[in-house]
Amino acid sequence: MHIKTGDTVEIISGENKGDRGEVQRVMRSRLAGRQQGQPNPDGVRVIVAGVNIITKHQRRTGNVRTQTGRIEREAPIHISNVMLICPSCNKATRVGHELTADGRKLRRCKKCGKTIE
Secondary structure, eight states: OOOOTTOEEEEOSSTTTTOEEEEEEEEEEEOOSTTTTOEEEEEEEEEETTSSEEEEEEOOOTTOOOOOEEEEEEOOEEGGGEEEEOTTTOSEEOEEEEEOTTSOEEEEETTTOOEEO
């Protein structure tokens, strides 16, 4: 996966184009049916802090203590609509992968060539 929790990303399409934020959560959906349990490549979405804010109208349900009224929260964005920001060059970049001698997989910035931790 080229984007992980805690990375800084930039939105590259949609109404929030150009906004930057930190990835709070990466959500992967699973396929249903015959190939149950397999990762679905079309269902990978990320939640970015402060971006794609929606208003959910929540009403009272029974005697349960829940927050009511208008609740603002971040909605998920498809992973193809975000691009990683390189911490070294501070630009939106594609991500390359490289194997080390001990078998670890590192992410590498395609613009400046430095590794991304």
